[in-house]
Amino acid sequence: MQEGSIRSDIELRTPVAIAVGAGFKREIASLTEMQNFLKEWPTVRRGESYTAAMRACEAAWAAEIELDKARQAFLVFARKVGIEWTGADPVTVLREAKIRRNQARESQAQHGAQH
Numbered sequence: 001m002q003e004g005s006i007r008s009d010i011e012l013r014t015p016v017a018i019a020v021g022a023g024f025k026r027e028i029a030s031l032t033e034m035q036n037f038l039k040e041w042p043t044v045r046r047g048e049s050y051t052a053a054m055r056a057c058e059a060a061w062a063a064e065i066e067l068d069k070a071r072q073a074f075l076v077f078a079r080k081v082g083i084e085w086t087g088a089d090p091v092t093v094l095r096e097a098k099i100r101r102n103q104a105r106e107s108q109a110q111h112g113a114q115h
Helices: 031-040 048-061 067-081 090-114
Strands: 011-020 024-030
Touching: 011 031, 011 067, 024 031, 031 048, 031 067, 048 067
Parallel strands: none
Antiparallel strands: 011 024
């Protein structure tokens, strides 16, 4: 981007994936999206990582810090509040755990019946 030009948003090199709802992924792809997400975060759930992420976004807008530093602060926030996307669908994880428990019980029952 040329010096002196105005940009309406700053795209992230790598979007931040967060978990929203039961197993749904949302990608945050710009500085504006990060800030908007943070602004919508419930006041009662805001803590130090929230404040640090919001300040980092504001500093990135003012070109006081690199955009990647704001992204990292947002990732720390996402991790601390438990919304970082791990790639695992929680519904699938729970279903697979239940299947493994049932298989273990069946195996134990069969093993017990042989003795």
